[in-house]
Amino acid sequence: MSADRPPVIDYEGSDYQEAFWEHGDRAYEDRVEQIALQRLLPKKGNLLLELGAGAGRNTPRYQGFERIVLLDYSLTQLRQAQQRLGIGERYTYVAADAYRLPFVAGLFDAATMIRTLHHMADAPLVLRQVRQVLRSQAIFVLEYANKQNLKAILRYLLRRQDWNPFTTEPVEFVKLNFDFHPAAVRRWLQESGFRLERQLTVSHFRLSVLKKLFPLELLARLDALAQLTGNWWQVTPSVFTLSTATGDSPLAAPGAFFRCPECGHSPLDETAAAYICPACSRYWAIQDGICDFRQPA
Template sequence: MPERTNQYDENEHSYRTYWQDRSYEHDAEVAALRSLLHGRRFGHAADVGGGYGRLVPVLREFADHVTLVDSSKKQLSDAEEFLADQSNVAMRLMSAGRLDMDEASIDLVTMIRVMHHLPDPVPALSEIARLLRPGGIAVIESANLAHAANRVRYAARRQRIPTEPVDIRSAENRERDSIPFVNHHPRKVAEQLAAAGLTVERTLSVSNLRSGKLKKFVPHQALVRAEGALQSPLAKVSFGPSMFFLARKAG
């Protein structure tokens, strides 16, 4: 299925504004990246589908050079302003499924908050594997179909959680053919990574404490510290709404 990007090019849709009230979710993802990349150093990183560059400053902590890739012209235009004070950052207009970059040219590839727009992520994962040098690292985030609350819902209906992606758009959005929004089963994602030549070495469960009540009554920093402490142990049961996979290309 071709990638839909027009939603992110509409003038009324501001992804930067979307993140203004999501500091917990942002800091949870920053904690996950720092945990997975701790102690590593990369020459060249690529952030695929990185939008306006929200996570590029974090990647620059670990990489000498970062290429921000996105299929939305508006997102990259916003990135020019957002990343104005960042050195050694390049920007490329490309889709995740067709990355016009040299084979085996990248040491680290991240793809965060993109899989939920990809009912079929295989082309994107194959492209990521192609870009990576032997021994290179990929950090892939996926909206988790098998999170704890969903397991309860499916169990109440006496149904098994599907292994294929599930479209969670409203009927209205499906009717108007909005941009896809799917959840993936983490076991299936691991299989797809392996099929692309990427071996999963570590997983994290992320945004485990995503709750309006917790955000309201628990101080932000305390919530983020608890989140960081829970990401690794809760990965064993795929607890949270988001899963991070660290996978390595053989080499």
């Protein structure tokens, strides 16, 4: 694997949406994430990029945006998203590697990345890619898994966990599953050309016993209140951040959208079955409404 192609986790054929969300007792997590997104997203927008969209669980929450590009490495996740959301002008489905985005610079006015950074072995590289495709002053909502969470702190203090939750290096607790330190994420965002505007701590009550004892709406309301302390301290398993893209971005030429992820050329020639790069002749297939920029066909 070359340095600019870190490994990608495989969700092909995964029943993640059904097993984890629909039958996994995660109504509380889903609800508090909805609240956080509602707080951070603008009411209206033009073009939003959803990185690691999966089966489109969050996509309906971006209803203020005119057009949404769902990007995921897994074709089967995108097919599930298509079934959920339908095919039409509003949604564009793109199979691609977040480390090599197939879009022209300065294209999007917003991006989100929820429950996806934790699969990134090279998180700063992905953040730089995201910044590149955003226009200046665009917003970026990033969720990450926080290594400095209360459970990890307690386990560490009780000597039931080797790794130190207070140090800033990522911890890979399962292959290609990383928890990050808030200070590290803040630094990476800044170094990638983002200004951090707001942090919300999310899922304060992520404990089976609490979820069994208390009604969902009560826990969600308490979490909604506690989320507001997120700028001051971060000890929850999940943190949502809102950033703005700083500095200049090239203005995407009118009509320019995709670029070749292999050589960077744009515009690409479009046929009903593929995008073709006139510079390097690579051929990127369009299959059942999904543009596949992972490997040339």
